[in-house]
Amino acid sequence: MKPPRKLHIKSYGCQMNVYDAQRMVDTLAGEGFVETESADDADLVILNTCHIREKASEKVYSELGRLRVAKDEAARNGREMRIAVAGCVAQAEGEEIIRRAPTVDVVVGPQSYHHLPQLLARAKSEGRALETEFPVEDKFSFLPQPKPAAIRARGISAFVTVQEGCDKFCTFCVVPYTRGAEVSRPVAKIVDDVKRLADNGVREITLIGQNVNAYHGEGPDGRTWPLGKLLHRLAEIEGIARLRYSTSHPRDVEDSLIAAHRDLAGLMPFVHLPVQSGSDRILAAMNRKHTADDYRRVIDRFRTARQDIAFSSDFIVGFPGETEGEFAATLALVMQIGYAAAYSFKYSPRPGTPAADMRETVSAAEMDERLVRLQELIDSQQSAFNRAMIGNTVDVLFERAARNPGQIVGRTAYLQPAHVFASPDIIGQVLPVRIESRERYSLLGELASAPPQAGQSTPSTMMTGA
Ligand code: SAH
Ligand code: SF4
Ligand code: F3S
8 A cells, every 4th residue: 555645734814714724624535635734744745825905925935935845855865846826816817926936836716726636736747837727616525525534533523615717897806807706615515514514523513604604594494595594594403513604794784684583593603703993984995885883883783683692804905095083993893703713914916907907005004003093992892701601600511631731721711722621521512601810812610510410401501592
């Protein structure tokens, strides 16, 4: 038997890239590849790249510089290391990558990585670097299913892609160009994936899509199902204790999604709902197609359906022409909504997007200053949110042994890491924890009751009946 070949994948960017990286591992497992922690001893290194901001994109080239050294070193030791660039930079820059970094063997975009084995073989036989042409086909019909052992090794929380691409064309964003038009997977395929994951120990599913609540997949009844209906169906699958979804657009929040939050105890009351700005003029220039008040009304609908719901968001500061007053409108919106967490970014002009051609600019100093002010506000809200957990008893889904010996770590409904001293038997269970204290990013507590005996379930592990 041939020894296994070693594969190292480094992923940048969003959850979709994390998911894609796992599917690349599954695809290459069929070719005898096993994953390795370090790039240096790998036979194949894949950089799964992100194009969202200039910094993310430029990282690829510095990483390729380092890999060239490792590749030369491997060659000196009589070993071949091959390098592939996948993900959104691959899609956006294609051949330019091969021109700028001749050390690269293949370039493959996010819609065609199911072709990796053939592409690698062809590049080798032709003795030159190759970029895939991008055939229009559904990669999901070609991707092999992960082996049960691979699923179990990945832990108890898993991503499942339900939707890919975006038709929104926000003027700052590359995603509609790198990930293409919106496509939803059929309900039956998603149900099969989730069942397979549940059968192998997964307890929490996060449905992912660049614009996940635009989901409109074909249902088993031949009709188009929205995300809310899909969530209702997935909540019936035995073994799945928690459901989440990410990332949503405020324009696509249908009543069925609100109803799912009202009806499904297993649908976590924590929603990532990016707003980008609190100024209507900036929102219009961004082509967000909603106002700040529209956003406030969407938040109200969620809150009416589920009182304990919390939100996170994304913000961009320094969009072309953003005035101090317009930035202040963003701060005002944040103050009014009150977030459990949020990400904020300095605007980065991206080639090919309409905003990159806008002539007004915001100075680097102003952008820095606005980012600091916004992040201070968000940090204070996040701290207050976490502090408010102390003294409460909350459900935690336990995921793994923590770094501190004897501790097990899990997550609350709001994705806060929570640590307790307990036996590893509790991994995979949802148990009530009394929160006693907190550190910067995590909570410490004690199990509020003895864990149930094997075969029993606590009320908190059940899906419905809030
Ligand atoms: N719908 C996807 C968008 C992915 S991009 C999602 O929300 O996951 C994630 C975030 O990156 C966006 O919400 C936006 O805040 C930020 N972003 C996108 N393009 C940007 C740019 N050109 N400059 C700065 N931030 C950007
Ligand atoms: Fe980008 Fe806007 Fe689509 Fe989100 S909704 S992926 S920000 S174009
Ligand atoms: Fe980045 Fe592509 Fe995701 S640009 S954020 S990896 S969709």
